[in-house]
Amino acid sequence: MNYNHLSKWLVVALMFSTNWVSAQVTSNNQNDFNEFTYRQGSAYRAASGKPGPDYWQNAADYKIAVTIDENEHTVAGKIDITYTNNSPEDLAFVWMHLEQNRFKADSRGTLTTPIQGNRYSGDVDGGFSISNVSAKLNKRGSTTSSKHIITDTRMQVFFNEPIPAKGGEATISMNFEFKVPVKGMDRMGRLKVDDGTIYALAQWYPKVAVFDDVEGWNIEPYLGAGEFYLDYGDFDYMVTAPYDHIVVGSGALQNPKEVLNGTLLERLDKAKNSDATVFLVKPEEVNKPELTRPKQEGTLTWHFKIENARDVAFASSKAFIWDAARINLPEGKKAIAQSVYPKESDGQDAWSRSTEYSKASIEHYSNKWYPYPYPSAVNVAADINGMEYPGLNFCSYKSKEGSLWGVTDHEFGHNWFPMIVGTNERRYAWMDEGFNSFINHYSSIAFNEGEYGSSMQQTRKYLNWFNSEDREGIDTYPDVANTSNLGMIAYMKPAIGLLLLREYILGEERFDNAFKAYIEAWAYKHPQPNDFFNIMENVGGENLSWFWKSWFYGTDNIDLAIENVVPYGNDQVIILSNKGGVPMPVKLGLTYADGSKENIVLPVEIWQRGDSWNYQHKSEKQLVEVEIDPAKMLPDINIANDKWPSEIYK
Incomplete structure (x- = not known):
């Protein structure tokens, strides 16, 4: 329809309807703008x-030693936890998480899994075996308590006398053992490949729950979709595995000379100083431990440490190809990116680029948001779609090209949310997954141009x-x-x-x-x-x-609309409405009869006064087209009302 004919039609129509100028304020939407x-x-x-x-948080330091039995597929060992109570109240007990108990037939997680299953389905023949529980204060004369209650995925450990407030310390010790599940709820487990079994170990030790100033003890059970909420501390852990295994874990390897031979040590040193990926164990060296290991029988114990972390994970297998490269961090600091994967995942269209992806991801987030704090960043190929732990990921061994970049980048992004910024994933998944998905957007744009x-x-x-x-x-x-x-x-x-x-x-x-x-x-x-x-x-x-x-905190949508554009003296009035429940600033793209264009922004406060607003546009030029959000940034649910003239009048 011709613009002049349309304007005349609108003026006549408005004469017989409401006065659009006086009707500008139709209601009061101040409630939408109040604190909620x-x-x-x-x-x-x-x-x-x-x-x-007076902000405070408690801390837990861990010393753990475990052994992998690849015949029985079990992990068994001992844990000593030093717990510091920085809260303003004495604590008579400590709550702990026993997340392997999710893999029992009668666990709450199993019993709340739909019959048809979902991503968080898992084995049901596992769970922790706990023994020799010991809890006492770290002070002279303290007596030891063995009293504890295990309820599903939680364990309450009692003390003979409370842990004093504002700095009191206690030690909790126990032995534990569990069968490694094949299907570990897409977070951990084991995978059989041609050259052996890949053990992806997470949620593998009893860990202390968070006691905070908001909820007190955070004791939600581990069901599946809700992830983790943990305090920070230092981890010193040892993994004893068959001599032909490669073990990688959160943190820095403390005893490389005891578990690697001279060839591997030389390659590792080269990788730490190389921006290009360096093979530590080449594809043709898999299952040839005589080429890379210091002994040819029995077991080797791999010793790792990481500081100020909220969790640790590790992986072990004789099937690993292993490569690495240097990570360049702000202020001249360095770390090392590592990848381990089976022959099934090898190839330049697949995991051979994993270390390149890992390095780029860590470097981007460190420079744009906050420096990466850990000495190592490890990407592990496993039968897991994607799961993150401090300094270590599990990603699908089947991923290739863009999907491998995407999952690698996403899981390493989790080192910022929630590993550095320690949000409560079990309650607020959006502060973890959402924030991470947001920073992934920019890293993906930046990667390799x-x-x-x-x-x-x-x-x-x-x-x-x-x-x-x-x-x-x-x-x-x-x-x-x-x-x-x-x-x-x-x-x-x-x-x-x-x-x-x-x-x-x-x-x-x-x-x-x-x-x-x-x-x-x-x-x-x-x-x-x-x-x-x-x-x-x-x-x-x-x-x-x-x-x-x-x-x-709502389910309303964005639906900004242009109702009409009408002449008003020598100017023009753009009649806008907010048909959705989400107010937004209004960005308008204007096109004039002479072909020139202009962008203007109306503040969100126009919607405080109601769901309609009349904007008087002062210009000597004649408008021929107006569009809301010309960059198409908003997920506006009705794009048909975002333009004037509407398609129905053209």
């Missing part, structure tokens, strides 16, 4: 979003889910969420939310300042959602309650 949770500061957590002056790229910026590809009646909110606990929704509410929707904050709402500079401040403030600590909200607002300089409330 109790976000005031305290001595423990400041209103600025930083830890408060966009070799694989990122599709996350194409937010409208997810419109079917946003329009689904079965969608759930980001704040839904992962163990409660419908598994068909988990990918969106834990990963993509929160990641898209951060993308919108950075590129649509705050701008890159303000967002990056705030996001880096969040990471720095909460590195090796335990932030809650409100801590994140507060620090983003305080550093970013914007009240974002309307966004947190609607995007993170």
Whole structure:
């Protein structure tokens, strides 16, 4: 339809309907912009979003020694935990996680798994065998208690006298053993390949639960989708394996001369100083231990240490090809990237590029957000789609090309969320998976000049889910969420939310300042959602309650619309409406009759006064086209009303 005819038609129509100028304020939406949770500061957590002056958290240091029996597929050993109670109250007991108990037929996780199964199905013939439990204070005259209660995946250990507040220490010791599951809920397990068995060991030792200022003891059972929440400490652990195995683990190998021969030591030294990938165990050397190991019978004990970590994992197999390269970190620091994988995964279209991917991923996040803190970064090929632990990943041995880059980059990104920033994954999966998916977007764009790229910026590809009646909110606990929704509410929707904050709402500079401040403030600590909200607002300089409330704690959608464009004296009025429940700033792309273009931004506050807004555009030029969000950043659920003239009038 011709623009002049359309304008005349609109003017006549409006004369016989409502007065659009006086109807501009139709309601009051102030409630959408009010604070939605109790976000005031305290001595423990400041209103600025930083830890408060009296912030505290407890610590657990671990010494562990285990042996792998590849005939029985078991892991057995002893653990000594030094627990420090920094809280302001005495503790008469300590809660612990026994996550291998998930692999019992009567575990809560097994009994709540659907008949048809899901990603978190697992073996049911496993579980911990616990013995020789000992708990006592680290002070002269303290007596030992063996009292404990095991309930599903949790264990309560009692002391004869409480652990004193504000620095009291205690030691908890026990022996443990478990059968390594074949299917470990897509987080750990064992895989038979042509040259042997790959043992991917995680959740392999009893670990202390978090006692914090928000919940006290965090004792949610381990069911499956909900992951982990752990305190920080130092780990000193030893793995005794058959002499022909290669063992890799979180942290730094302490005794390379005892487990590697001269050839392997020379190659390892070369890899530590090389930006190109160096073979430690070549494909043709697999299952030829005489070429790479210092002994040809019995067992070898591999000794690892890692500091200020919240967990450790390791892998062991005689089937490993092993390669490595140097990681270049800020301020001249170095680490080493390593990959282990079977012959089935070899090839330049597959795991032969794993170390290249690992190195690039770690270097990108270290330079853009926060330096990588660990001495090593290990990628392990296993029958696991993707799972992360401090300094070590398990990724699918079948992954190739872009899928291998994607899973490697994603799992290493988890070293920042939740390994450095220690969020509660069991309750707030979005602070873990969502934040990580967000930083993955930029690392994928940066890798090798966009070799694989990122599709996350194409937010409208997810419109079917946003329009689904079965969608759930980001704040839904992962163990409660419908598994068909988990990918969106834990990963993509929160990641898209951060993308919108950075590129649509705050701008890159303000967002990056705030996001880096969040990471720095909460590195090796335990932030809650409100801590994140507060620090983003305080550093970013914007009240974002309307966004947190609607995007993170609701199921409403974005649906901005152009109702009409009409003349108003010598100017033109663009009539806008917010048909969705998520208010947004409005970015308009304007096209004039002479072919020139202009972009303008209307602030989100236009929606405080109601769900419609009339913008008087002052220009001597005649508008011929107006479009909301011309960059198509928003996942607007109805793109048909984003343009004027509408397609129906053309």
